[in-house]
Amino acid sequence: MITKRTDLTPNQKYTWIDCREIDKEDISILTDEYLISSELLADIMDADEQSRIEKEDDYTVIICRLPSAEEDDDNPLERTTIPLGMVLYPDKIITICRGDSVVIDDFARRRFRQCPVETIEGFVISILGRAALVYIRFLKYINRQKDLVEEQLHKSIMNYELIQLLQIQKSLVYLTTGLTDNEVLLEKLQKTPYFHLSTEDEQEFLEDSITDNKQAIAMANIYSDILTGTMDAFASVIGNNMNVIMKRLTIISLSLMFPTFITGFFGMNVSIPGMDGKWAWVFLLGLCILVAVIGSIVISDRKNRVIMAGLGEKRSRRKKKETRSPSEIKYLRRKQHTLEGED
Numbered sequence: 001m002i003t004k005r006t007d008l009t010p011n012q013k014y015t016w017i018d019c020r021e022i023d024k025e026d027i028s029i030l031t032d033e034y035l036i037s038s039e040l041l042a043d044i045m046d047a048d049e050q051s052r053i054e055k056e057d058d059y060t061v062i063i064c065r066l067p068s069a070e071e072d073d074d075n076p077l078e079r080t081t082i083p084l085g086m087v088l089y090p091d092k093i094i095t096i097c098r099g100d101s102v103v104i105d106d107f108a109r110r111r112f113r114q115c116p117v118e119t120i121e122g123f124v125i126s127i128l129g130r131a132a133l134v135y136i137r138f139l140k141y142i143n144r145q146k147d148l149v150e151e152q153l154h155k156s157i158m159n160y161e162l163i164q165l166l167q168i169q170k171s172l173v174y175l176t177t178g179l180t181d182n183e184v185l186l187e188k189l190q191k192t193p194y195f196h197l198s199t200e201d202e203q204e205f206l207e208d209s210i211t212d213n214k215q216a217i218a219m220a221n222i223y224s225d226i227l228t229g230t231m232d233a234f235a236s237v238i239g240n241n242m243n244v245i246m247k248r249l250t251i252i253s254l255s256l257m258f259p260t261f262i263t264g265f266f267g268m269n270v271s272i273p274g275m276d277g278k279w280a281w282v283f284l285l286g287l288c289i290l291v292a293v294i295g296s297i298v299i300s301d302r303k304n305r306v307i308m309a310g311l312g313e314k315r316s317r318r319k320k321k322e323t324r325s326p327s328e329i330k331y332l333r334r335k336q337h338t339l340e341g342e343d
Contacts, residue, residue: 002026008110011118015092018108020100034094036087044085045098051083051181055194060088062124064185065178066101067134077145077164079138079171081178086124093120095127103131116202121195125202128186129209135179135216142168142175143223146230153234162234169227176220179213186210255295259288 005016017034019026030036040061043049054061065081084104085096097104104127106112112130116122149164186209189195197203 002029003108005108008107008117008123013118014120014123016123017092017094018104019094019096020104022096022098030094030096034087036094036096040085040087041096044083044096047082047098049083051185053185053188053192053195058089060194062086062088062185064128064131065181066097066103066127066131067138067175067178069100069102069105077142077167077171079142080174084127086127088120088124093123102134103127106130106134114205116199116205119198119202121197122199122202122205124195125189125197125206125209128182129205129212131182132179132209132212132216135175136212136219138175139172139216139219139223142171146223146227150230162231165227165231165234169224169231172220172224172227176217176224179217179220183210183213183217186213255292257295259292 001019001021003018005018006012008016019030022030027038027041030041031038035058037056044063049063051064053063063083063085066084068080068082082097082099082101084101087094087096095104107117107127107130112126115126115129117126146165146168149161149168153161186206189206190210197206
């Protein structure tokens with residue numbers, strides 16, 4: 001879809017041609033009417049194209065990466081980026097995007113403030129500055145969703161929450177890559193000879209855009225590191241829970257081994273005292289239960305924990321005695337002698 005816009009601001013000196021979600025017909029119009037090469041359109045349509053600036057004979061090309069406006073119903077936490085091509089002519093600018101973006105949609109609906117869009121160069125840096133703010137907004141949203149997922153994981157570790165964390169990590173990778181590409185592009189715009197900013201406001205806005213982009217990169221790196229540590233911690237918790245479950249199953253299986261041994265011994269074709277009694281089976285059942293309980297207690301580590309707790313208390317008391325100062329020891333001895341004298 002190709003749309004011409006000339007009403008962004010009252011002092012606008014160019015025409016903005018907005019091309020989003022383009023098809024084959026739009027590509028033919030861009031190639032025939034605006035003389036844009038098919039190789040350039042193929043680069044812009046490539047989902048993995050990196051940000052750059054190039055100078056052609058009739059126009060200047062700037063490619064950047066913007067946050068996508070599309071949300072997958074199956075993966076609601078997954079945020080991706082798409083390339084945006086900006087073709088600069090002396091009297092017009094053509095923005096070409098294979099899909100839709102929040103940044104372009106904000107400018108189309110005039111939802112921008114304090115952006116120097118009077119000139120073509122100002123419009124370019126306005127898009128990049130707005131993109132940095134949208135990146136920051138997406139990162140804050142992802143961080144809030146991560147906190148919610150972590151709260152659910154503290155209650156019970158389920159596969160769905162772990163899949164959500166993987167989606168968040170994937171989104172952070174996409175956003176970090178887009179921000180890194182845009183950072184290189186913004187630094188090139190400051191040094192390139194064929195991109196001139198005419199006013200001081202535009203230069204200040206470019207510097208602010210670079211600052212916002214660096215802030216977004218720092219936020220993305222911090223959130224990514226925290227998420228990586230969180231996933232490693234939950235992976236350790238899952239492994240520990242599995243070990244506890246296997247340990248309990250082992251104790252149960254070993255405890256049942258003792259009653260099996262007893263019943264097998266009494267089931268042999270050998271005369272045993274009391275086997276002809278009326279209540280012999282009650283005695284046998286009670287003996288099996290008693291042996292199973294005693295075996296469970298012996299095999300489990302509860303006894304070991306009690307012993308280790310007692311040893312720990314003894315060590316702590318010993319350390320307290322060793323760490324007492326000489327004056328404190330004299331005071332305790334004097335108090336002890338006083339009490340013995342009163343007795």
